Amino acid sequence: MDNFWQSLPKPLLVLAPMEDVTDTVFREVVLSASAPGALNVMFTEFTSTDGLCHEKGREKVSQRLKVNKSELDRLKAGNIKLVAQIWGDNPENFRKSAQLITEMQLFDGIDINMGCPVNKVVKHKSCSALINYPDLAKEIIYATAESTDLPVSVKTRIGFNQIITEEWIGHVLETKPKAITIHARTRKMMSEGPALWDEIGKAVELRNQLNPGTVIIGNGDVSSYGDALEKAEKYGVDGAMVGTGIFRNPWLFNQIAPEITIADRIELMRFHISLYRDTWGGSKDYNVLKRFFKIYLNGFAGAAHWRDQFMRALNFDESLELLCNMQNEFRMKEYITADRY
Numbered sequence: 243m244d245n246f247w248q249s250l251p252k253p254l255l256v257l258a259p260m261e262d263v264t265d266t267v268f269r270e271v272v273l274s275a276s277a278p279g280a281l282n283v284m285f286t287e288f289t290s291t292d293g294l295c296h297e298k299g300r301e302k303v304s305q306r307l308k309v310n311k312s313e314l315d316r317l318k319a320g321n322i323k324l325v326a327q328i329w330g331d332n333p334e335n336f337r338k339s340a341q342l343i344t345e346m347q348l349f350d351g352i353d354i355n356m357g358c359p360v361n362k363v364v365k366h367k368s369c370s371a372l373i374n375y376p377d378l379a380k381e382i383i384y385a386t387a388e389s390t391d392l393p394v395s396v397k398t399r400i401g402f403n404q405i406i407t408e409e410w411i412g413h414v415l416e417t418k419p420k421a422i423t424i425h426a427r428t429r430k431m432m433s434e435g436p437a438l439w440d441e442i443g444k445a446v447e448l449r450n451q452l453n454p455g456t457v458i459i460g461n462g463d464v465s466s467y468g469d470a471l472e473k474a475e476k477y478g479v480d481g482a483m484v485g486t487g488i489f490r491n492p493w494l495f496n497q498i499a500p501e502i503t504i505a506d507r508i509e510l511m512r513f514h515i516s517l518y519r520d521t522w523g524g525s526k527d528y529n530v531l532k533r534f535f536k537i538y539l540n541g542f543a544g545a546a547h548w549r550d551q552f553m554r555a556l557n558f559d560e561s562l563e564l565l566c567n568m569q570n571e572f573r574m575k576e577y578i579t580a581d582r583y
């Protein structure tokens with residue numbers, strides 16, 4: 243199987259895994275707003291290996307690994323790779339999960355989450371807690387890699403309570419993962435304070451000495467396409483991953499920042515609501531969709547008013563109707579040129 247982490251041209255631009263965010267719908271929204279060649283890799287939300295290995299649990303977690311045909315077509319057309327991210331603390335379940343994911347034939351790689359800081363996972367020796375259990379971390383990486391021909395990668399942090407970048411990343415490098423994404427904060431830092439990119443620079447030097455075959459992706463506070471390129475160059479990483487930056491600008495993956503009109507915002511929001519309804523209408527709560535509205539409704543006069551209106555909309559039909567009202571109002575105000583419609 244192709245090790246795309248090595249074969250794709252560098253630097254790689256990557257959309258971060260984000261729980262309750264980067265499902266097939268949001269990924270397709272981002273794909274539709276990205277320019278060819280400006281986005282290379284995307285991740286699923288993290289998926290429990292215990293869940294995947296349990297008959298009833300599998301049903302519950304499988305929506306995290308859903309990939310719409312329309313998303314798959316866009317991924318193929320743009321040569322953009324999709325990585326399934328998994329988490330847990332039992333190597334056997336990683337082994338079985340990797341097999342299951344490989345059999346699905348939807349994914350280009352498997353990533354092991356060793357970074358999530360939340361208590362409910364950390365108390366089970368999972369995710370960032372594996373930084374404190376390095377032998378178990380190794381066992382998990384080996385068990386996963388042994389049972390798939392997909393490239394296996396790790397996403398982690400620079401320490402648990404303290405910064406131990408070289409000790410921890412050195413340890414992970416011994417297992418020769420195909421890539422390591424480093425979120426430049428400790429678990430203790432959660433998402434607070436600036437990301438410590440100098441630590442990523444240290445990890446790159448270590449990689450150069452110990453295992454040049456492992457790709458290093460830097461993560462933390464990447465704010466724009468240009469910022470991703472600058473950070474990649476400055477710290478010598480093979481790529482940069484964007485997380486929350488996508489909420490401030492869903493058009494971030496464009497080499498030349500496009501000028502975004504209100505018509506563009508309305509169009510992308512309509513696409514998002516419709517695709518969410520068609521994909522999840524019967525299974526996911528409509529209210530989850532509301533947290534995305536502020537992505538589109540900002541940066542123009544009257545945005546706060548419209549955000550307030552959309553927060554009151556009770557279902558898909560009401561929010562789509564509001565979108566029509568908004569479109570009409572801006573059209574009347576001639577904020578939008580007539581030829582856009």
Ligand SMILES: Cc1cc2nc3c(=O)[nH]c(=O)nc-3n(C[C@H](O)[C@H](O)[C@H](O)COP(=O)(O)O)c2cc1C
Pocket residue numbers: 258259260261262263286287288327355357358397425437461462463464483484485486487
């Ligand atoms: C809402 C949300 C959900 C997240 N879920 C995951 C996840 O499932 N797996 C993971 O490895 N990281 C997850 N993260 C962490 C991001 O992938 C990323 O490492 C972090 O946001 C730092 O990048 P940024 O500064 O660009 O936002 C999540 C972050 C956010 C904000």
